[in-house]
Structure formats: structure tokens, C-alpha cells
Amino acid sequence: MMRVRKDESRPLRAEDDVVRARQAVRSWAVEMGFSLIDQTKLVTAASELARNTVVYGGGGTLRMEALEDGPRAGLRLVFADEGPGIADIDTALRDGYTTGGGLGLGLGGARRLVTEFAIDSAPGQGTRITVVKWK
Amino acid sequence: MDRIPILKMGRVLLVTIQVDMHDRLALALQDDLSERIVRDGARGVLIDISSLEIVDSFIGRVLGDIAAVSRVLDAVTVVVGMQPAVAITLVELGLSLPGVRTALNVERGMELLRAVTMEDEPDPVDDAGPEG
Numbered sequence: 001m002m003r004v005r006k007d008e009s010r011p012l013r014a015e016d017d018v019v020r021a022r023q024a025v026r027s028w029a030v031e032m033g034f035s036l037i038d039q040t041k042l043v044t045a046a047s048e049l050a051r052n053t054v055v056y057g058g059g060g061t062l063r064m065e066a067l068e069d070g071p072r073a074g075l076r077l078v079f080a081d082e083g084p085g086i087a088d089i090d091t092a093l094r095d096g097y098t099t100g101g102g103l104g105l106g107l108g109g110a111r112r113l114v115t116e117f118a119i120d121s122a123p124g125q126g127t128r129i130t131v132v133k134w135k
Numbered sequence: 136m137d138r139i140p141i142l143k144m145g146r147v148l149l150v151t152i153q154v155d156m157h158d159r160l161a162l163a164l165q166d167d168l169s170e171r172i173v174r175d176g177a178r179g180v181l182i183d184i185s186s187l188e189i190v191d192s193f194i195g196r197v198l199g200d201i202a203a204v205s206r207v208l209d210a211v212t213v214v215v216g217m218q219p220a221v222a223i224t225l226v227e228l229g230l231s232l233p234g235v236r237t238a239l240n241v242e243r244g245m246e247l248l249r250a251v252t253m254e255d256e257p258d259p260v261d262d263a264g265p266e267g
Contacts, residue, residue: 015157022155026188040189040220044228047191051158095229106192109228 002069004076012050012079013059021050021062025077028064032073034135042075042133045110049079049129052106057081057127067132074115074134082126089119139164141171146252147179147245148172153186161197168201172208179248180205183241185216195230202235211251212236215244 010024011017025046029039046062053060060081067074086092093108107129111117114131121127137160142149148171150164168180180201184190190198202212215238217225225232238244 015159019155019157022189037220037223040218040224041227044189044191044224047189047193048228051191051193109192109230112227112229113224 002067004065005068006066007064009061009063011059012053012062012081015054018047018050018054022047024062024064025075028066028075032066032075032135034075034133038133038135041113042077045113045131045133046077048106048110049077049131052129053079053081053083053127057083059083060126069134072134074132076130076132078128078130080126080128085123085125085127086119086121087123089121093119137163138167141167143171143175143177146175146177147181147248148175148177149181149183151183151186155188156194158193161194165197165201165204169204169208172205172210177210178252180210180212181241181244181248182212182214183216183244184214184221185218185240187218187221190217190221190225190230192228192230195225195228195232198235199232206234211248213238213244213247215239215241 010021012021022043026039026043029042034042050062053062058081060079060083063078063080065076067076093111095108110131114133116132118130119127139150139152139160148168150168171177172180182198182201198214205212213236214232217237236247238247
């Protein structure tokens with residue numbers, strides 16, 4: 001059975017929170033024994049998603065959960081905001097699509113760096129992105 | 136506001152990124168470098184990212200923009216020292232830094248810049264040391 005061994009919520013309000021979120025994800029990933037490459041993938045995905053929360057979502061929160069599922073350990077990250085939401089999720093996930101000044105790799109790119117990826121969003125309803133990386 | 140220091144060595148500008156950059160800091164570096172290329176008449180820019188633990192799409196875009204702006208200003212940018220885990224992640228993210236020259240380390244990056252900047256005129260700083 002899956003259980004949450006440890007959890008923490010952090011604010012994502014300003015750019016500096018994105019830096020702090022990256023550092024927090026790194027320290028959890030190190031503590032959980034992820035390989036250097038998996039740490040790097042997790043922190044990079046977290047950076048993309050935390051920036052989206054701040055820039056597009058108008059700020060929100062990051063919830064971190066250390067998961068245990070039998071012998072498996074995983075890190076779950078939930079990025080939640082109450083911003084404008086995403087009208088067309090498929091388009092938003094496509095590489096090269098952007099409404100901001102970025103490269104449009106944030107969402108689709110982050111999805112490739114983790115094991116599980118889920119978006120819950122609708123116009124006017126905010127956005128909640130959940131990712132998990134299993135060791 | 137914090138700034139990333141830019142060193143001048145002959146006709147080359149040297150930048151070592153040693154902090155986890157927030158986005159504004161990366162954009163400030165881009166502005167500062169563009170300004171310094173013109174002011175110092177630099178022909179090359181060497182950016183050492185060996186201390187960077189990640190390069191996400193934002194930093195990737197900034198590195199690409201620095202390379203593009205420097206090209207327009209007649210200078211060559213070389214990004215050196217990328218960690219293997221960063222390179223793997225970057226490619227998986229979908230970024231291959233098009234238009235950005237890379238070298239394995241500072242030494243090779245300087246060799247590359249020397250070759251490029253020596254094409255037209257000799258470097259005013261002779262790094263071979265005093266002649267005996």
C-alpha cells in the first residue's frame with residue numbers, strides 16, 4: 001500500500017520562490033537517494049512547473065510528498081494555482097506552444113522528465129499539476 | 136540587484152555562473168554582456184556553466200539569446216563545462232541549444248575562441264608570457 005512518509009507545502013509567489021523550490025526538491029531527491037541524473041531531471045521539471053505557477057498561474061503552492069509503495073520510493077510534486085487555468089491542455093503540452101516568452105518546452109518537457117504526469121485544469125478554475133518520479 | 140561578474144581577458148569576456156540564477160539575474164547577464172561586447176570591443180564570450188546544476192528552458196533560452204546577440208555584434212559565444220547529467224536532462228527536455236557553440240571545458244573553449252578571434256588580428260594580450 002502506498003503511504004506518504006513525509007510532506008511539506010511551500011509558497012510559489014515570486015521568482016525567488018522558484019529558486020527555493022528547486023533547492024528544496026534537490027535536497028529531498030538527494031535525501032531519498034535518487035541518482036544524480038534523476039535528481040537533475042526532477043529539479044529541472046520542478047523549475048519549469050514552478051515558473052509556470054508563478055508566471056502564468058499568478059502564484060500558488062508546491063506540495064512535496066515522499067512516497068513509499070512497498071519497496072518503491074517516489075517523490076510527488078503538486079503545483080497548484082488559482083490562476084486563469086488552461087483551456088486546451090493538449091495544445092499546452094505540445095512542444096513549441098507558448099503564450100509567454102518562453103520556448104514552449106515547459107509542460108511537455110517536464111512531462112518527459114518524470115514517471116507520472118497529470119494536469120487538472122479548466123478555464124477560470126486554476127491549474128493543478130501532479131508529477132511523480134519513482135526511484 | 137545582484138549581478139554576475141564579467142571579466143575581460145584580451146578580447147574575450149569571461150563569465151562563470153556560480154549561483155542558482157533566478158530568471159531576472161539571467162536576463163541581467165544577457166543585457167550586461169551585450170553592453171560589454173560593444174564597450175570592450177570583445178570578439179569572444181566564454182560562459183562557464185560547470186557549477187550549474189540544471190539548465191531549464193528559461194536558462195537555455197537565455198544562453199541561445201546571448202549567442203545570437205553576440206553573433207549580431209560580431210562576437211562568438213562559447214558555453215563550456217556542462218555537467219553530463221545536465222546535458223542528458225537538457226536533451227530530454229527537448230533543448231539542444233541550437234546556435235550555441237559548446238566546449239568541454241574552459242581550456243578548450245579558450246582554444247576555440249582564440250582560433251576564431253585570431254583570424255583577423257592578433258590578440259593584444261599575449262598569454263604565452265614574457266618572451267625570453
